[in-house]
Amino acid sequence: MKTLLLARVHLGVVAVLSVLTLSACLLVAGLPRAMQGSFDDALRRTLRSALAQQVDLTVRFESHGAEEDLRERGQFDSRDKEFRGLVPAALKPLVSPPGTGTGHMSAETFNTPVNGAGGSTYINLGWLSDADKRVSWVAGRAPGATGSTRWNGASIPLYEVGIVDEARSVMGLQVGQTKIIGETHPAAVKIVGVFQANDPADPYWTHHSEILHAIEVVPPGKVDSEKYTTALIPDSALAALSGADRNLTYSWVLPIAPAAGGSFDVPELGAAVASMAKTVTLHAADNGAGSAFSRSQYRLDTGLPKLLSDFLTALATAQTVMFLVLGGLLVVALGVIVLGVQLLVDRMDGALALVRARGGSLRQVAGGGARLVALAVAPAAVAGYALSYLVPGPMMPVVHAGPLLVLGTAVGFAAARLAVTHRTPLHERRDDVAGAPPSARRITLEVLVIGLALAGAYLLRTRGLTTQVAEEGQDPFLLFVPVALTLAAALVTMRCYPYPLRLLARLAARRRPAVPFLGLTTAARARSAGVLPVLILLPALAVSVFAAVISSGISSTQRLASWQGVGAPIKLTSRLNLPADAVERVRRVPGVEQLVPAQTGSVQLGYLGETAEILAVDLAGWQRLLDGAPISVPAAPDTSSGVPALVSPELRGRRVLDVGWQQRTKVVERGVVPALPGFFTQGKFLVVPFGVNQRPMVNTLLIKGDADPAALVKAAGSGTVTTQVGALAAITDDPLTGSVRGVLLITTVALAAYALVAVVVMLVIGAADRARALSFLRTLGLSDRQAQGLTILEILPLVLVTALVGLALGLGLPAALGPGVDLSSYAGDLAVGDYDLDLITPTALAAGLAAVALLGAYVHTAISRRRNLGAVLRVGDLS
Structure with missing residues (x-):
């Protein structure tokens, strides 16, 4: 068989099939990349927007005696190098080098009272390894060497310190003052300067808000307030600072670089942080001088596991929603391509039947048709796959598997269809003979599918999921229920829609006009060619309506969450x-x-x-x-x-x-x-x-x-001002939320387009037979207007019934899935449960399908009117 000759003869259908394949491969390969890329961006943005104190890895140690004190900066540096050596391999790419980002070392006292203040004023001491880069002095000078002074007949340490500007107004401290701190182990602090942060908005300061601010609080059950500030000390003061005299904590901050994170690594990162925390706790540090920390005193402080866990929960929900809608999109795309293959196979049917009748083997016939389909879809699949590389995002197995699945489905369906159709030479098919009733086995199987779908939806509503999605992956049961419900709805539609049409046809038969009876009778005839359009239109509408309902539900719940979070249009707190x-x-x-x-x-x-x-x-x-x-x-x-x-x-x-x-x-x-x-x-x-x-x-x-x-x-x-508008923007600007809603929108548009294409292809598949029938009826006096009505009555019922079933299924899927899809992560942690029945998008989709069907009827009638009736009669006589 000459494949190129067949392609030239059926060039129009080949071109349509190529376009459908190109779009399908681009979607199935490009959307997952875009989705995964958005997930990676979401993780990086989540890490960037969180407080550095929450994200960074902070190793802390509380000194309780002179043998545990660190007296000079070199000891801090050696410990920092040692702690970085404990970072697991999975975390190493995320940890910034020393001296970059928010990384630093510190020593701070806490709850150090001012002597004689009655427990109402506290001045703590703090050392920052990079204070010279972080602060500037606006009054006085930077602290100098630590000395000693006499107080109550004893010699006590005298620290030169600097205070934040807020301490002057909140606590009444001034440059030149000397305060005695501590009760049992007193020390003197002399205020020699006032500093301010070079960049108060730097995430670095979330680790040391107590240094950057003077704090006044009223403890529960008390009337009088307590005032706290932390004064800066120089490197030289470390030699005099001891855990034997003060509540003293040493810290090493290992900063996290958000740009190095990827959503694929989130589960491994959480495990790595837990492993490092355990290692730090058990590790016995030895700086080579014989001093060692107690094993129980090391601890790793970080909010990264909680942050990653929350992100993983939101990510798992996003992946679930994406899997459902993208899976539906893939099924619909494959169905439309199968329709296109069927159209091409039907157009080749006469030529292939002639080849078979002249002695061609079944292998030659099926192989020739499959080669033609491969010629149409293979270059398009490669082109779609190549275009997907223009979409930003990481490569995943599905990116490679999707186009291969599209190609294999098209070629495999063509070969199977041709093998079944031409298994015997000179096959005959009479359209005027009623089809055989379904067998008992087939009816039993269909009833079983419908029962399993309903039972699955009920169980999902009542028992929920059996797995922790964030930890163990997707629950297969959740993925089974939507597919089963869609298949069950398609089976019910295919089995039931002819019966009301037959009833209408009987009523129309009692009336004088023949067009309603002929049109409804033709529409009610159950033919195998009508199966594929139902299987395509129904999931296309169901998934697109489901996506629209989910998006609308998220939007309305986000607004409600913003109001509940603020409590008013504007709230000012001080x-x-x-x-x-x-x-x-x-x-x-x-x-x-x-x-x-x-x-x-x-x-x-x-x-x-x-x-x-x-x-x-x-x-x-x-x-x-x-x-x-x-x-x-x-x-x-x-x-x-x-x-x-x-x-x-x-x-x-x-x-x-x-x-x-x-x-x-x-x-x-x-x-x-x-x-x-x-x-x-x-x-x-x-x-x-x-x-x-x-x-x-x-x-x-x-x-x-x-x-x-x-x-x-x-x-x-x-004070601080929060607004409902700002809270809503913070929720809607979340990258994961934007990713989910963006993919839902793209999927809705793509599915609507595929549904329209399915209607057009359905019109074209039966165009030849329909044109012949209309031509015969025109010889009996059928007018152009009657021909248009007959075509509409034949096509429109299937489209409308399928549209209504798809609409009902799409509106019911969110309720059917119930607890399986928790969208609270995208709605300010407020459960998305009451979905508004916004029928604008579903109505527009149904109206678009009906409009395409009507337009197709008019176009088809106009084309049929040009046919020569004599030629039609001669063809009819020969057949």
């Missing part, structure tokens, strides 16, 4: 009390429409040390501020008998609580609230009226409007 004039200044800021002051804090319950969080606020004013928002707050309780309080479930049933805040107050339980937007989600908490204290200390402002956050902070004098 560590310090906001006086009345500051609140009024904020109220007058342009853009502020409503303002509700509030006070938060920790209170003592009773007299046994039990504590709880508390919020004093005007609930009625807060509710007015939230008018039109998707969240609400509880109604204000009755204040007629005592001070009312809304309590958390942990405090339920106590009726009356003795609260120690600014003053001792008895509050009466008036209701239970499980959570409060913007403030509490769990634990012990109370909500009381704003005037519960005689002098409310406002530290929180709830604001409605579009005021500038910087202007609000300036008017208040201090």
Whole structure:
């Protein structure tokens, strides 16, 4: 057989099949790369956006005596080299070299009281290995050598120290002052300079916020505040600093470089961190001078495992969603290619039958057809695979396997179809004979598939998943249920849709016009050629609708999560009390429409040390501020008998609580609230009226409007502003969320395009037979308008029924999958459960399919009208 001659004869179909193959291979090879690349970007962004204190590997050691002290910088350097040698191989690419990033060494004391201050003022000492690069001196000078001084008749160390500028205003410290620190082992600190950070926004300072800021806090159950600051000391002070006299901790920070991370490595990275933590704990360090640390005193402090675990959970969910939608896209793409192969095989049927009748073997016939299909799809598959290299992202096995699967499916289907069709020479097929009814075996198998699909969906809803997806991979059961449900819906559709059409055909037979009866009767005839369009259209619509519903559900839940996270359009919080004039200044800021002051804090319950969080606020004013928002707050309780309080479930049933805040107050339980937007989600908490204290200390402002956050902070004098818009942006800007929604959008568009192509190919496959039938009917007086109606009635029912079933399946899949797909990671940790039935996209898809079917009917009728009726009659006579 001359393959090139056949290709030239059927050039149009070959071209269509090539385009379909090219697009399919590009999608199945390119989308996984793009998806995996986005996952890698998401990991790097997650590491970059997290606090350096959370990401970096910090080895700590607490000295308890002179034999454990490090007296000079060289000892720190040798320890740093030793700790870097303990880093597992999987972590080494992520650990930055010494002296880069946030890497450094430090020594700090903690809880060092100022002598005679009654435990209200603390000045700690801190040494940073790279302080000369991190700070600049704005007053005085840098600290110098450590000396000694006399105090209470004894000689004590005298440290020259520098303080942060905040300490001057918060703690009243000044250059030139000398303070005595410590009670049992006193020492003197002389303030010789004031420093500021060269770059306060540098992630480095998250390791040492206590050095960069002076802190004032009110401990639970107390009225007076406590003030803390950490003063910088020079290298020379290390010789005098000892764990025998102070609470002293040494630290070595090994910085993590986010750019070196990859999502494939996340499970291995988590295990590597755990291994290093164990190794550090058990390691006995010996610097060659005979000194050694106790095995129990080493520890590795890092939030990296928790960060990686959370990312892995979100990644596993993203992979699950991607697997479902990309798997559906692959199935639909293969189905459309199979339709194209069927169209080409049908066009070659006459020529191949002639070859078979003239003595050609079945191998020659099937092989010749398969070679023609291979000629059409192989170059396109290679081109699609090559184009996928333009998509940024790592290479994975699926990138290579996808195009091979497409190529193998096309060629294999062609060979199998031709082998079955031409297994005997001069095969005859009469379309006017009703097909044989399905066998009992086939009916039993179909019922079994439908039953298993329904049972699988029920079990998935009731039992959930049997594996920890983040740790053990995808649960095969989760991947089985959508496929089984789609197959079951396709089987039910194929079996049931002819029956209502036959009923309509019987009703149409009683009427005078013949077109409705002929059209519905033709549509109701169950033919094998109608199987593939159903199997393609149904999953295409189901998966695209599923993707649209998931995307819409994520979007609406993200908005709800942003409101619940902030609790108001704008929230200003301050560590310090906001006086009345500051609140009024904020109220007058342009853009502020409503303002509700509030006070938060920790209170003592009773007299046994039990504590709880508390919020004093005007609930009625807060509710007015939230008018039109998707969240609400509880109604204000009755204040007629005592001070009312809304309590958390942990405090339920106590009726009356003795609260120690600014003053001792008895509050009466008036209701239970499980959570409060913007403030509490769990634990012990109370909500009381704003005037519960005689002098409310406002530290929180709830604001409605579009005021500038910087202007609000300036008017208040201090504080931090969070907005609902900003919280929503932080959620939606998450790279994993963007990846999921981006792939869902691409998949929806691609599946819609494939569905339309399937309708067009379905029209073309039956075009010859349909044109012949219309030509015969035209000799009997069929008008062009009647021919169009007949074509529409033949095609449109299958399209509409399949579209409705696909729509129903797509809307039901999120509920059917239930706990199997946890999308809370992409919605601010809020469960995505109530999916809005937004029918815009599904309706547009169904309308597009119907429009294509109608357009195809008109085009087909116009082409049929050009045929010579005499030629048709002669062909009919010969057949």
